[in-house]
Amino acid sequence: MSERSLQLVLRLVAIFLYLGPLLVAFSVHKGNILAMVVPSREQLDRVGQKMEDLLNFSENVMQKESYRLNENGGEAVVRFANPSPYPILLENFTGYSVCKEHGYPLAWFQLKEKVKIGPGENGRLEILFYPTPGASFHVLLGHLGFWPETEVENGLMEIEMLRAKIKIRVNQHGT
């Protein structure tokens, strides 16, 4: 065999090694090029479902267990149900507790400490309240000294999930 023939044989072998597996792919999918390139429908559907579950926070995610607020401040315990199939770290939850009737800011609140919640599990969030300077005056004049019902305004929940930092604005009524 001459060097030239060897060169030709090697070229043909190289072409066969690339084309052979491609022909196998064609025959497996009976010439359906789209099916050859795109992942299966089942795979795409499974990921689509997981993406939907990722941030599926409904109104039932948070439920108040206890709540106390007066002129000296206060605290609340809220049960937080992690609806996602991944663990989450609740890094902070801040906002204003405002008078439900007048919308007057009575206290600023924040999460006492970070809370890690496993997938599908419940976590207890301890929230601390710090009265605003005019809170007592508003309660005295507007509510005859009785602390009124409040709701959350400008709430911001900071969550870490799958190394993603997520900020959710919460304006929940009837806290």
Next chain:
Amino acid sequence: MELKINLGLIAGALMLLLPFLGPWWQASLGEIARVRISPFGYEINILGESFSSTLFDCLLFGVKLSFLLGGALLLLGSLFPNKWWSRRFVRFGATKVLWLVISLVCVLLVAASLLNRIVPSLAEGKGKLMFNLPYLSGSSVVEVSSQDVEIKVPLQLSFTWTFWLAVVVGALGLAARVMSGRMKVD
């Protein structure tokens, strides 16, 4: 003469190892998605779900076979430098790694360029999306925001040590090929 043979031997032996040393390049989007690729295989994992494509599986299998053959022939050609087939064998295998390195870099550059154009347009009218994919390697943050939610996810791209080994093997192969041109044939 001694140097020439050794370079081909080393490059050939390393070529036989390279397909089994794992990915050459990897990218991660937080823990949401991970991509690992080499010219011989790929792993695309989104939320724990792996994706595969028959076309790419077969194409990369062909690349792997061709590469292993190239490595074996480079090794043989370097072991028997005075045989009449030695030069052809060395030439067949010597530049394969270099072409794969160049191809991978080109594919990554084109992909980054396309994604940087396409992805931001996907969010038009639905919210705000800040997407700046680094070219080849580096890190950035993908930001998605709508009226009530803001999400920031770290994006990291990097070459692995296998890629840099491939660059070295490519250089060795090139040197072996250049020297094979000066071989004396029986």
